Amino acid sequence: MMLRYALRSVRARKAGFLGAFLALMCAAALITACGTLLDTGLRGSIRTERYAASPVVVSADQNVHRTTVKHKKGKTKVKRKAKAIAERAWLPASLESTLARTPGVARVIPELTFLAQPLTPAGVGIGTGGRTAYGHAWDSAALTPYRLVTGSAPQAATDLVIDRDLAGRARLRPGDRLTVQSTQAPRSYRITGIAVPATAVRHQTSLFFSTAEARRLAGHPGQVTAFGVLPVKGTSTAQLRQAVVAALQGTSAPHPDTAPHPDTIASYTGITARHAGSVPDANTAQLAGITALPDSTAPHDTTAQLSATAQVTTGDARGPVEFLDAATARIRLVSMGGAMGGTSLLVAILVVVGTFALSVQQRHRELALLRAVAATSGQIRGLLGREALIVGTVAGVAGALLGLPLGAWLYGRFVALGAVPATLQHTTGVVPPLAALAATVFGAWAAARVASRRISRIRPAQALAEAGGESGAGAEPGAAAQPGVGVGTDPGGGAEAEPGAEPGFGPGPGPEPGVEAAVETRVRANLEAPRPKYPRPTRPRIKHPRPTRAHSTQGRSTRPRPTRILAGLVLLALGVTLVTLLSTLRTEPASTPVTFLAVVVLSTSVALLGPLLVKAATLVVGGLLRRTGPCGRLAVANVRGNATRMASVVTPLTLLIGMTCTVLFVQPTLGDAARAQVREGVRADWVVASRGPGVPAEAARQLRAPHEVVTEVIHTTVRVGLDKYAAQGVTPAGLTRTWDPDVTAGSLGHLTEHTAAVSELAADQLHLRPGSTLKLTLGDGTPVTLTVVAVYARGLGFGDLTLAHDLVARHVDNPLASSVLVSTTRTQTQLATTLREFPGVQILASAAADSLQAQRQQANAEVNYLAMGLVLAFTAIAVVNTLAMSVAERVREFALLRLAGATRRQVLRMLRTEALSVLLLATALGSGIALAVLTAFSVGMTGRAAPSVTPLAYLTVIAVAGTLALVATALPGRVALRVRAVTVATARE
Numbered sequence: 001m002m003l004r005y006a007l008r009s010v011r012a013r014k015a016g017f018l019g020a021f022l023a024l025m026c027a028a029a030l031i032t033a034c035g036t037l038l039d040t041g042l043r044g045s046i047r048t049e050r051y052a053a054s055p056v057v058v059s060a061d062q063n064v065h066r067t068t069v070k071h072k073k074g075k076t077k078v079k080r081k082a083k084a085i086a087e088r089a090w091l092p093a094s095l096e097s098t099l100a101r102t103p104g105v106a107r108v109i110p111e112l113t114f115l116a117q118p119l120t121p122a123g124v125g126i127g128t129g130g131r132t133a134y135g136h137a138w139d140s141a142a143l144t145p146y147r148l149v150t151g152s153a154p155q156a157a158t159d160l161v162i163d164r165d166l167a168g169r170a171r172l173r174p175g176d177r178l179t180v181q182s183t184q185a186p187r188s189y190r191i192t193g194i195a196v197p198a199t200a201v202r203h204q205t206s207l208f209f210s211t212a213e214a215r216r217l218a219g220h221p222g223q224v225t226a227f228g229v230l231p232v233k234g235t236s237t238a239q240l241r242q243a244v245v246a247a248l249q250g251t252s253a254p255h256p257d258t259a260p261h262p263d264t265i266a267s268y269t270g271i272t273a274r275h276a277g278s279v280p281d282a283n284t285a286q287l288a289g290i291t292a293l294p295d296s297t298a299p300h301d302t303t304a305q306l307s308a309t310a311q312v313t314t315g316d317a318r319g320p321v322e323f324l325d326a327a328t329a330r331i332r333l334v335s336m337g338g339a340m341g342g343t344s345l346l347v348a349i350l351v352v353v354g355t356f357a358l359s360v361q362q363r364h365r366e367l368a369l370l371r372a373v374a375a376t377s378g379q380i381r382g383l384l385g386r387e388a389l390i391v392g393t394v395a396g397v398a399g400a401l402l403g404l405p406l407g408a409w410l411y412g413r414f415v416a417l418g419a420v421p422a423t424l425q426h427t428t429g430v431v432p433p434l435a436a437l438a439a440t441v442f443g444a445w446a447a448a449r450v451a452s453r454r455i456s457r458i459r460p461a462q463a464l465a466e467a468g469g470e471s472g473a474g475a476e477p478g479a480a481a482q483p484g485v486g487v488g489t490d491p492g493g494g495a496e497a498e499p500g501a502e503p504g505f506g507p508g509p510g511p512e513p514g515v516e517a518a519v520e521t522r523v524r525a526n527l528e529a530p531r532p533k534y535p536r537p538t539r540p541r542i543k544h545p546r547p548t549r550a551h552s553t554q555g556r557s558t559r560p561r562p563t564r565i566l567a568g569l570v571l572l573a574l575g576v577t578l579v580t581l582l583s584t585l586r587t588e589p590a591s592t593p594v595t596f597l598a599v600v601v602l603s604t605s606v607a608l609l610g611p612l613l614v615k616a617a618t619l620v621v622g623g624l625l626r627r628t629g630p631c632g633r634l635a636v637a638n639v640r641g642n643a644t645r646m647a648s649v650v651t652p653l654t655l656l657i658g659m660t661c662t663v664l665f666v667q668p669t670l671g672d673a674a675r676a677q678v679r680e681g682v683r684a685d686w687v688v689a690s691r692g693p694g695v696p697a698e699a700a701r702q703l704r705a706p707h708e709v710v711t712e713v714i715h716t717t718v719r720v721g722l723d724k725y726a727a728q729g730v731t732p733a734g735l736t737r738t739w740d741p742d743v744t745a746g747s748l749g750h751l752t753e754h755t756a757a758v759s760e761l762a763a764d765q766l767h768l769r770p771g772s773t774l775k776l777t778l779g780d781g782t783p784v785t786l787t788v789v790a791v792y793a794r795g796l797g798f799g800d801l802t803l804a805h806d807l808v809a810r811h812v813d814n815p816l817a818s819s820v821l822v823s824t825t826r827t828q829t830q831l832a833t834t835l836r837e838f839p840g841v842q843i844l845a846s847a848a849a850d851s852l853q854a855q856r857q858q859a860n861a862e863v864n865y866l867a868m869g870l871v872l873a874f875t876a877i878a879v880v881n882t883l884a885m886s887v888a889e890r891v892r893e894f895a896l897l898r899l900a901g902a903t904r905r906q907v908l909r910m911l912r913t914e915a916l917s918v919l920l921l922a923t924a925l926g927s928g929i930a931l932a933v934l935t936a937f938s939v940g941m942t943g944r945a946a947p948s949v950t951p952l953a954y955l956t957v958i959a960v961a962g963t964l965a966l967v968a969t970a971l972p973g974r975v976a977l978r979v980r981a982v983t984v985a986t987a988r989e
Contacts, residue, residue, distance in 0.1 A: 006386035017391050019885040020444070023355040024395035025402070026874050027348035028440040032403025033410055033870065034344055035432025038337030040411065044427045046319030046326045050206075052199045053145045054109065054228030055237040056244055058099065059321045060089035061309045064719050064777050083724070084331065086717035087779030087813050088113070088324055090223035091310060095248070099227055102247040104235040109228040111140045114218045115814050116207045117693050118166065119179045119186060119839055126170050130422070133166075133205040135182055137214035143228040144197045146206065150174060151193025154210040160189035161208040164196045179839065180207065182217040183815050185698035186839060203323070203423045219815060226321060237314055244312050319423070326423040333420055336867055339593060344871050346600045347659075349443055351652060351878040354607060356447035358648045358882060360384065362889040371456075380456040384448045392444030399440060400433035407432070410870070419863040560611045560644070568608030575602035582936040586761050588670065595937050596868075599662050602929045603655040610647025615640055617921045625913060631906050634897075635913035646914075649886050650922050652878040653961060657926025658933075659875060660957050663868040665934055665949050670796075671857040673942035677797030679850055684711070684738040684821035686831060687849040692840040694816025697809070699838045700731075703822060703831065709734035711821040712805045716812050719777040725762060727801035729808025738821035741798050746770035746790035756786040757802040759795025763788075776801070778811040796942060819849070876964060883968035887911065891976045895984035904977050908970065915969040919962050926961075927954075 010017055051057050063082040070077045099108045116135030118126040138153050138161060146163070151174035154161055160178060172178060176191050195208065209217065218225075231240040313321050320327035360367070367380060407428070414420040578598040585591040606613065618640040625632040639646050688695055688703070695712070703710045714729040730739065732751040741748075744760065751757060758768055768774060772788045786803070809815040822831065831843045844852065894907055934947035 003386050006383055006390060009383070010387055010390050017359070017387070019881050020352070020355050020359050020388075021391055021395045022881050023348075023352050023878055024392055024440050024444055025399040026877050027344075027352060027443065028396045028399025028436045029403040029406055030344045030348065030399075030870055030874050031341060031436040031439055032400045032432050033407035034337050034341035035435055036337075036404065036407030036426070036428055037333055037411060037414075038341060039429050039432050040424065040427045041330045041333030041335075041337055043429065044330065044333075044424045045316055046323055046423055047316065047425065048318040048322050049144070049197075049199070049201045049203060050111075050113075050322050051143050051226075051228060051318045052197075054143045054230060054318075055314055056229040056231075056240050057226055057313050057318045057321055058091070058095070058229060058244065058248070058310055059226040059313065060091045060781070061311050062089055062320075062324065062327065062781075064722060064781065066722055081722055083719060083722045084328055085719060085777065085779060085781050086328075086724075087781075087811065088225065089781040090220050090225060091227070093222050093224050095310070096224075096227060098247055099229060099244065102229075102243050104231055104240050104243045105229055106232040106235075107142075107230040109140050109143055109230070110137075110224040111143060111226045111228060112137050112214045112218045113225040114214075115182055115693060115816075116209075116217070117181045118162075118170070118205075118207065119181050119692060126166070131165075131203055131205045133207060135180070135207045135209055135214060135217055137211045138208040139211050140228070141195065141208060142230075144199065144201065144206075146195040146197050146208070148193045148195050151191070154192055154208060154213075157210060157213045157216075158187070158189050159192045159210055159213075161193040161195050162191060163201070163206050164194050165201075166205050166207075167191075167194045181692050181696075181816075181840070183219050184217060185696045203421070219810070241312055241314055248310055248312070323421065323423040326421045329420050329424050333414075333424070336419075339596075340867055340871065342593075343596050343600065343868070344874070345439065346597070347655065347871055347875060348439075349447075350600065350604055350607060350655065351875070351882075352443050353447040353450055354648045354651050355878070355882060355885070356388065356444070357451040358645065358885055360448070360451040361645060361648075362885070367452075377456040381449060381452050384452040384456075385445055388444040388448035389441060392441040393437075395444070396437040396440035400436045403433065403436060404428055406870075410866070413866055414863070417859075417863050417866065560609075564608050565612070568605050571601055571605035571608060575605055579932050579936045582933065583939040585940045588941065591937055591940055592666075595662060595666060595933055596659070598933050598936075599658050599929055600655075602932075603651065603658055603926075606654050606925050606929075607647070607651040610650055611643035613925070614643040614646045614650060614921065617917070617924075618643075621917060621920065625917060628913065631909040632913055635910045635917065638910070639914055639917055645886055646918055649882055649918050650925070652875060652882050653919065653922030653965060654926040654929070656872065656875045656879055656964075657923060657957060657961050658929040659868070660872050660961075661927065661930035661949075661954065662933055663865065663872065664953055664957070665930070665947055666937060667857070667861040667864055668948040668950070669934060669938050669946075670941055671854075671861070672948040673938070673944070673946075674797045675850060675853055675857070677794040678853065679846065681740045681742065681794050681797060682738070682821060682846055682849075683736075683740055684709075684823050684846070686822045686824065686828065687844045687846060688820035688822060688831070688835070689818075689842055689844055689849065689852065690816070690840050691842065693814055694818055695820050695841055696816055696838060699835050699841055700817065700820050702834055703820070703824075705824070708825070709737045709821075709823040711735060711738040712817040713819045713821065714805060714808050714812065714815065714817050715799070716779040716808055718779060718801060720762075720766060720774070723765075725776075725801050726799040727803060727808070728799045729803050729805040731805045734823070737823045739798075741792035741794045741802070743790050743792045746788070748790050750789040751802070751804060753804040753807040754786060755789040755804075757790035757792060758788055759798075759800045760791060760793055761795050762800040763791045778808070779813075780811045782811050876960075879961070879964050880968040883915070883965060884972045887969055887972040888976065891979070891984055894973070894976050895979075895981040898977075898981035907977060908973055911969050911973045912966065915965045916962075919965045922961070923958055 063084055066081045068079040068081075070079075093110060096108050096110055099105060112135075114135045115133075117133050120126055141147075141161075148161070149164065151161070153159075160180070162172065162178070167173065170178075172191055172194075174191050174193060177188050178191055179186050179188050189209075195206075197206075215221070229240065229244055231237070370380060370383075408426060411420065411426045415422050575598055578594055578601060582591060582594050582598060585594060618636060622636045622640070625636050688699070694714075697712065700710050700712045711731045711734070712729075716727050716729070718725055718727045730751075732748075735748050735751065741757070741759075743757075746757070748757060756774055758766070758774070763769065766774070768788050768791070770788055770790060774786045774788055775783065776786070777783050784807070790802075792798070792802075805817075824831070826834075828843045828845075835841045835843070897907055897910075898904075931947070934949070935945050938947045939945050
């Protein structure tokens with residue numbers, strides 16, 4: 001029965017439910033898009049290209065492992081954790097002989113993968129169509145396989161074979177010369193051949209060198225990237241895998257918790273045991289064939305595996321071995337999708353609840369009449385709940401379908417910006433749209449339940465009185481019903497009579513045909529009829545309401561309930577707590593989620609305390625607005641008399657301004673502080689940078705001269721235990737002449753390959769001081785033990801750990817310096833002449849280097865802008881939607897004002913004044929929230945209460961919000977004023 005009424009209600013009130021439908025549809029689309037990103041991070045496939053012809057690949061484990069064993073009450077609890085390392089881990093070349101003796105192995109192909117960027121004569125990388133260029137030994141071409149289509153294989157150290165794609169793009173052919181920037185100084189090679197792969201290779205460019213030259217460029221003597229294992233005829237992949245596992249481990253007995261399965265990554269007993277989850281059509285076995293070292297920072301009963309184990313992969317599991325950036329991007333995409341989805345869900349809940357509250361408020365008269373004709377509270381809640389379920393289901397389905405292409409577009413933008421590699425394929429499953437549909441339906445139902453609490457609990461007599469008050473006042477207390485406003489008496493306005501107006505028409509509506517008129521007639525007849533002597537106990541006794549003023553009853557109806565005020569104060573306290581917590585967080589991964597959560601929580605408190613805030617703001621600016629004339633006085637009366645409705649408009653505007661300012665200024669606050677520390681800490685006269693992959697060590701060697709200092713700087717990421725820290729390697733000799741990190745303890749003069757300097761943040765977190773022992777894992781998984789010799793303050797600009805350059809360079813994929821600091825008396829021209837043999841290297845002053853860093857910072861910030869841009873777009877749509885709904889419900893009020901003598905221009909001016917007053921309040925609240933959050937973020941991350949706010953960007957945000965508010969108010973207002981006032985006043989609602 002109630003479902004049938006709900007269907008009829010939705011069918012009859014399509015326009016009334018349009019606003020809620022749009023809000024729910026946008027929420028579902030946003031949740032679906034974020035869900036597809038999360039799904040791609042969890043299940044996205046990484047297809048192998050380089051190892052296509054090798055069914056089994058043996059590589060080094062790319063994770064740091066920690067196994068914690070706890071003994072409590074006679075029980076043993078084991079926890080295993082793993083974190084990815086930043087660089088490629090290498091295997092000993094001596095494993096080749098072990099693999100070659102394995103039964104079923106026909107051939108073992110060692111693989112070397114290293115940086116190899118082809119350059120133009122100007123030092124700029126040759127276009128590779130967005131592909132990354134890698135160097136290999138020609139002996140490993142069979143892993144794909146590549147075959148020569150012209151020319152011959154490389155024999156000499158200066159011979160080179162390129163793939164056909166590069167040859168076509170650069171118009172190269174055998175006999176031409178090509179400069180390649182690899183891990184050493186750039187070198188010119190003679191192209192001896194062009195090769196093509198047997199399978200499609202879409203995401204990389206391959207350059208093949210002679211075996212000796214490839215080993216020199218790889219820079220890891222006695223080590224290889226991986227081994228490709230080819231089976232003898234008649235040996236299946238599963239059989240070959242099991243044989244390789246047994247050969248490397250020395251036993252075929254698996255760990256009982258991680259037994260091998262055709263579709264799992266399994267770990268075997270020995271020194272390490274790990275379960276890595278499921279990979280479709282693939283096997284990976286982690287083998288304890290190499291020594292594992294204990295983790296120095298782990299507590300008692302804890303050991304750490306430092307990526308010293310080999311792993312055997314087959315099928316799709318070979319892809320992550322080949323494309324390490326794609327495997328790392330999984331974690332980034334999961335984090336990004338989860339953060340976006342969580343923020344989107346919170347914003348959607350806030351917007352949808354506000355939209356439904358406004359929708360229920362618009363139907364107050366209808367619902368009040370239903371209560372007066374003996375509809376129970378449960379029936380009212382059931383009706384609204386079923387309506388919400390219907391609207392939520394339709395909107396959820398539409399939004400989920402729209403979210404799928406939106407997610408694909410978002411993924412494409414991330415790939416274009418370099419945040420996600422194209423090798424991680426976009427995955428679209430059924431879980432994200434179904435989850436979005438479920439969240440939308442449940443959100444709509446919950447929002448309807450929250451919005452219907454008061455109207456369902458109201459007494460029938462009070463409901464009738466409020467309905468009468470609304471009809472008498474045109475649903476605008478203190479507006480048209482207040483003669484003191486005097487719109488029609490505006491000397492400059494004049495009265496505009498409606499053609500066809502009936503004489504003696506009053507401010508209230510006349511008889512209304514239709515359902516509501518019949519219901520109202522029945523109610524009045526019931527009230528005027530004599531009471532039965534013995535009323536039936538099943539019917540509540542309806543007392544005749546006492547005559548009261550309409551605006552008084554209405555005032556009580558719009559007064560916020562104490563529970564709402566209490567909830568608002570609780571959320572306000574929670575928001576203040578989050579802001580306080582934010583000021584103590586000193587790492588970006590910890591502070592970023594708290595930052596946006598604080599904005600949402602504070603905006604939610606504004607939504608609950610909105611009526612009080614609106615009334616308070618009216619008291620402050622009401623006097624000024626009243627001086628603008630009758631329209632200003634009428635706007636003040638409307639804003640103050642309809643505080644609940646205005647609060648529902650203020651909330652999305654506040655959220656839009658607060659969230660946008662936070663998104664725009666969080667990254668500049670952090671980046672500008674880091675750049676300021678770099679400017680203060682760099683003492684060099686000149687900075688050498690490169691337009692290519694980096695500055696070669698040979699260039700730094702040629703710059704060195706007596707009485708001058710050249711400091712090479714290289715960046716990486718290391719692990720202390722399982723925690724990740726940004727680190728840099730610098731040349732220790734003469735370091736204090738080119739670099740000043742503001743040392744607060746110890747001295748940089750003792751920096752060597754066996755020592756390290758740490759930032760104050762790292763020193764506090766790891767409890768270090770000069771003389772302490774620091775055990776860490778370098779980027780490629782190599783464990784080292786160092787002694788702390790200095791603690792410095794400028795860690796935000798220079799990283800948390802500073803090591804010797806030569807130590808870091810031996811354990812990174814790209815050993816080229818990101819910059820070289822030069823303290824010299826030579827001029828820029830003289831330095832450029834010295835480095836003329838190195839294409840792409842440029843000599844910059846400190847100011848130019850800072851400008852270049854600012855450009856890179858802006859490029860990185862674009863990813864965050866894109867990530868949160870959809871949330872902001874959804875909020876902007878909610879602003880327009882809410883304002884349009886708020887204006888659309890006031891058609892009767894506008895008609896009464898027109899009949900009272902107000903012109904169209906005066907009504908529109910009143911709407912503009914209301915919109916500007918609401919915008920002013922939302923700007924103050926949103927700006928205050930953003931300022932508090934950004935200041936706390938700045939205090940925690942930089943130590944100073946100095947958020948970076950660009951005035952032009954801030955004014956642009958306010959201008960856009962104001963434009964949305966004015967347009968969303970003016971357009972529905974003009975549409976509402978097109979209908980004749982008499983027609984509206986005499987029509988049913």
